[in-house]
Amino acid sequence: MSEKLRAAVVGAGRMGMIHGHLLQVHPETELVGFVDRDQSLAAHLASQGLRAPLHPSIDALVAAGKPDAFFICTPTHTHLPVVRECLKHKAHLFVEKPLATTLEDSAAILAAATEAGVTHAGGYVYTHLPVVKAAHDLVQAGVLGELIRFTSHAYISEVFSQKQGWFFQREQAGGGVVANMGSHLFAILSWLFGPIRRVVGTTRSHFTASDDSAQVLLTFASGVTGMVDTSWSMPGTQMLDYGLTVDGKNGTLVLERERILLHLLAPAAGNEAGWSEIHASDVPADTAFDISPHIGGEAFYRQLSAFVTACRSGTQPFCSLVESLNVQRMIDGVYRSAASGDPVTFA
Amino acid sequence: MNDLVLDLKPPEARHYHSWRDRIHSVARFHQPDEVHALCEKAYDLGARAVLAVVDPTIREALTAFQQWRPVPVWAVVPNMQAFIRDLTDLGMVGAARARFMRLRLTDMLRVGLGAVAQVKGVLKKDFATGVNLVAGMELAGLRGLTVSRLFLHPQATEVALAGGVTGVFTNVLKQAERLGVDAGIVTNNPVRAAEVLGDDFRRFAVVVSPCNPKGYKMFPSREACERLFRSDPGRFLPSEITAGGAVSWAGGLAYVRALGLTGALVDPTQVEEAFHGRATARASAL
Numbered sequence: 001m002s003e004k005l006r007a008a009v010v011g012a013g014r015m016g017m018i019h020g021h022l023l024q025v026h027p028e029t030e031l032v033g034f035v036d037r038d039q040s041l042a043a044h045l046a047s048q049g050l051r052a053p054l055h056p057s058i059d060a061l062v063a064a065g066k067p068d069a070f071f072i073c074t075p076t077h078t079h080l081p082v083v084r085e086c087l088k089h090k091a092h093l094f095v096e097k098p099l100a101t102t103l104e105d106s107a108a109i110l111a112a113a114t115e116a117g118v119t120h121a122g123g124y125v126y127t128h129l130p131v132v133k134a135a136h137d138l139v140q141a142g143v144l145g146e147l148i149r150f151t152s153h154a155y156i157s158e159v160f161s162q163k164q165g166w167f168f169q170r171e172q173a174g175g176g177v178v179a180n181m182g183s184h185l186f187a188i189l190s191w192l193f194g195p196i197r198r199v200v201g202t203t204r205s206h207f208t209a210s211d212d213s214a215q216v217l218l219t220f221a222s223g224v225t226g227m228v229d230t231s232w233s234m235p236g237t238q239m240l241d242y243g244l245t246v247d248g249k250n251g252t253l254v255l256e257r258e259r260i261l262l263h264l265l266a267p268a269a270g271n272e273a274g275w276s277e278i279h280a281s282d283v284p285a286d287t288a289f290d291i292s293p294h295i296g297g298e299a300f301y302r303q304l305s306a307f308v309t310a311c312r313s314g315t316q317p318f319c320s321l322v323e324s325l326n327v328q329r330m331i332d333g334v335y336r337s338a339a340s341g342d343p344v345t346f347a
Numbered sequence: 348m349n350d351l352v353l354d355l356k357p358p359e360a361r362h363y364h365s366w367r368d369r370i371h372s373v374a375r376f377h378q379p380d381e382v383h384a385l386c387e388k389a390y391d392l393g394a395r396a397v398l399a400v401v402d403p404t405i406r407e408a409l410t411a412f413q414q415w416r417p418v419p420v421w422a423v424v425p426n427m428q429a430f431i432r433d434l435t436d437l438g439m440v441g442a443a444r445a446r447f448m449r450l451r452l453t454d455m456l457r458v459g460l461g462a463v464a465q466v467k468g469v470l471k472k473d474f475a476t477g478v479n480l481v482a483g484m485e486l487a488g489l490r491g492l493t494v495s496r497l498f499l500h501p502q503a504t505e506v507a508l509a510g511g512v513t514g515v516f517t518n519v520l521k522q523a524e525r526l527g528v529d530a531g532i533v534t535n536n537p538v539r540a541a542e543v544l545g546d547d548f549r550r551f552a553v554v555v556s557p558c559n560p561k562g563y564k565m566f567p568s569r570e571a572c573e574r575l576f577r578s579d580p581g582r583f584l585p586s587e588i589t590a591g592g593a594v595s596w597a598g599g600l601a602y603v604r605a606l607g608l609t610g611a612l613v614d615p616t617q618v619e620e621a622f623h624g625r626a627t628a629r630a631s632a633l
Binding site for chain 1: 374
């Protein structure tokens with residue numbers, strides 16, 4: 001690999017541009033090109049200061065110089081063919097969330113990336129918030145003792161009428177709120193509790209032909225059971241509002257946007273008994289540039305740093321496509337359970 | 348010298364500790380009278396300007412507030428969070444069109460005449476033109492308010508800084524000049540802003556950026572931000588001085604004063620807490 005990670009972005013939509021900006025700003029990366037069939041976007045990219053050339057195809061981009069990594073930011077239903085094409089060039093992969101529109105496609109993406117022997121990561125950006133990592137570290141350190149249950153929510157004010165963009169079309173986006181917003185919470189739960197075992201879900205459509213809200217009961221292989229309530233038709237929050245409360249035999253952890261409240265019955269791993277607060281400002285941000293102060297914040301930069309570190313060391317980051325596939329099982333489980341009325345179990 | 352400045356934005360555009368806090372605050376601050384009362388409390392505490400992302404509720408409250416108090420608005424345009432929602436659904440041109448269609452007829456005519464010259468840029472999805480046009484639409488809706496400073500919304504600012512798109516900032520300076528007001532910057536990346544803008548950085552009367560003893564939201568680092576703030580303390584208005592609630596107001600203020608900064612941005616929660624604390628102190632002195 002060259003000194004800087006040379007990366008290309010496939011798909012020049014909103015997320016592609018965010019990743020493009022970060023690849024330009026991050027000191028360890030170089031943005032070498034965009035790929036998009038819509039060549040009229042070249043002027044738009046340039047007007048945002050995204051200086052890398054726009055190519056009409058992956059082959060054309062590679063012909064100009066093979067990148068070390070591809071960032072796949074195309075509409076979800078295209079992820080599998082795009083991944084296959086990128087992997088022909090043995091480059092590392094970052095795939096925006098959700099991984100695919102179906103569980104089968106998601107499994108095929110992970111299998112292809114694994115077979116190619118490349119580093120891979122998924123785009124569940126909220127797992128990179130410093131306060132979420134702090135919560136993960138506390139749970140992993142066993143401060144709550146044996147984990148018992150959780151309750152959680154993920155709400156946003158996004159859909160109050162029929163929508164036109166691809167993001168709101170089930171066939172192209174892989175679903176509605178569950179696949180596109182609730183999945184952020186699923187990714188945090190996956191990181192905290194491990195492989196999913198059983199899903200019971202119900203969904204409702206209020207404004208669109210897709211799911212606009214859902215209530216989900218999840219059981220993880222670790223034995224942890226809990227509930228997720230999600231909606232993108234909830235008034236009052238322009239940014240994703242999420243919350244998580246985890247109960248263990250030694251206490252409770254409450255994860256909020258900018259802090260963790262921890263109640264322990266007995267001291268554990270250096271944490272005192274009783275209530276304590278860990279604020280986002282108490283944990284290192286490790287961020288040199290904040291591309292999106294209100295949505296994701298420093299998490300986007302940390303997400304890129306984690307990917308670069310993994311590519312350099314030839315390892316898989318904690319946010320690899322293995323995690324993305326676990327999230328996809330939850331998404332798939334919700335939709336199948338909602339359709340059949342039965343629980344969905346994964347081996 | 349900077350005074351205290353109230354940070355006012357639609358309540359649904361803030362982060363809260365809990366969902367319960369959110370629905371309480373959103374319900375409350377959707378009432379113009381509640382926003383007006385908040386402005387009065389902030390004034391009582393020493394706020395002499397309001398940094399505002401203006402929606403209809405805030406506009407109504409500020410109109411009433413400015414009838415009684417000579418407190419100017421520092422306008423932040425456009426309301427990017429609301430715009431991004433449209434952007435995901437309709438794309439840039441569709442989102443701009445949707446904004447345009449929400450204007451009053453007189454504002455439509457005014458903006459429409461100005462927009463003719465920018466049609467080419469909009470159709471080519473030129474970033475600076477698009478931001479400028481949407482900002483112009485929101486400014487048209489601010490007529491009647493006393494505005495003394497103009498800011499680009501931080502979501503657009505950070506993207507422009509990432510790409511080094513100085514034209515976006517030049518447009519803000521031009522818009523401000525046309526209105527006869529100062530231009531300012533709100534950013535979490537002040538060091539980057541100074542690098543990208545070079546000498547033009549000093550054409551912005553004020554730069555609002557996080558500054559607190561914990562280094563919270565101070566990018567790329569607390570040390571780099573402190574160096575910048577010390578180099579020209581009169582230009583910076585510190586925000587996040589309580590590091591999101593982790594530091595006391597007094598502690599945060601002492602820190603920014605030690606850096607030579609005056610004034611501070613205060614959010615509604617800080618205003619409520621400080622006002623309540625003062626009221627309690629008055630009551631106990633009786």
